[in-house]
Amino acid sequence: MMALTHAIISTAGISLILTTNDPIHLALAIAGSQLPDLDTSTSTIGQIIFPISNWIENRYPHRSITHSLIATVAIAILASPLYFYIDWKTWLCLPLGHLISCFSDVFTKQGVQLFWPHPAWCISVSNPNRRLQTGGTGEYWVLAIAAAVLIAAINLSGTGGPTALVGTSLGLRSNAIETYQQSSASNHIYANVTGTFAADSAAADGKYFVIANEGNEFVVINKQGIFKTGTNIIAARLTAEVGKSASSSIQILEFDEEEFAIAPIPDTLIFVTGTLTVDEPDSIKIVTNPKQLEIAKLIGDKITFNYCPLETAIKLLSGQYITGSLEAKIFSPTPDL
Known part of the structure; x- marks a missing residue:
């Protein structure tokens, strides 16, 4: 029973403190929460790793060194x-899970030697009747409350945490940028926009996937195209929403008078940025849309890409021999557009 209580309390604490619902983080929190009970062979982890727990149990009092x-x-x-x-x-989840678990034992009848090797016992209240009894009614109440906090923390982490939730409700631009910077490495980020297109003042309201941020603006994409807030979209209200777990990475592509021969990667969304010299510029035909971001521009024998989808770049450079470099931004898996 106590093993489950420790696991729930630690995962709830870590989800709330680190604003995470990542399964790896929560699993490490659970692992950390069980480590204190390595000092007894009757605990869940003590039975799993009996040689270690038995060695510690024979040398140190329960709830001391571990x-x-x-x-x-x-x-x-x-x-x-x-x-x-x-x-x-990821690193912090294991020791923090251990620390939260140890601290929760301060509220039990026995307490813990938190400052071992000093022999003092850390106990929350002086009245023993007010302390938690392992397996008692009080522990069930703690377990229920911790489970409720865990569910709330996981839901909050999906919106970027309490601060992001408040900022979202107020529509703060700075909060949207902060949410993107904090979570874009591990999650898809979407921008909820209320505004108009700069080209014709038509409504631009909707949900867009965020490709990147530039200063206080976002480069975004939906099924209609690629846009930049502040340039193509005049946003009266802009908030950020944290999506499902994902990864984003940057890869530099170098070319030296060679044929452009890059194939798309399954279940990824890739955008390229940079300038290349091409051998047959007259064969390249770029179609632009005044409402959207200019993702490709040809001047002389040089073509410049700006967050251009890889598939579009492949079509434009088919059969070309090129020189230069591109920065490829890769999102995996493919976000919902």
Whole structure:
């Protein structure tokens, strides 16, 4: 029972503190929440890793060394490769899950030696009758409340967290940029726009996928085309919405008098930016739309792309021998447009 309570409390805390609903983050939180009970062979994790738990149990009192801040620091150090090879949030989930679990035990009858090797026991209240009893009614109430907080935290993280939720309701432009900068590396980001097209003042209201931000503006796309707020769309209200988990990356493509031969990648959305020199500029025909962002421009023997979809670039450069470089921005999986 206590193992489940620790798991729910730690995942709720981490989801709320780190504004995340990433399954990997939550799984690491659960793992961290179980580590304090390695000091007893009767716990869930103690039975799974019996040799280790049995060794600790025979040498240290329950809720001492493994429930201490020293243990949290040790876990943070051991988990440091996650920081260097993945990101800081993933790394922090394991030690933070451990710390939250240890702190929750402060409210039980026994308490914990949080500052081990100092022998003092950290207990929340002086009256033993007000402390939680493992498996008692109080623990069920804590479990229910923690589960409710976890559900709320996961839902909040899907909107970018409490701050983003408030900013969204107010339609703050700065909040939309902040939401994009915080979450675009791990999620699809959408812009909800209320405004008009600069070319003809027609309504531009709708939901757009965000390709990039430039200053306080977004480069966005929907089924009708690619646009830039502040240039193609005059937005009276602009908010950002966090979508499903995804990845975005940048790849540099170099060409040296070679034929353009790049194929699309399944379940990705790719945009290219940069300037190339082409050998047959007269064969390139670019169709523009005054309402949309100019994604391709040909001057002499040089073609410049600006967030041009890869499929469009492939059609324009078919059969061309090119020199130069392109920056490819890759989104995976393909977002909903």
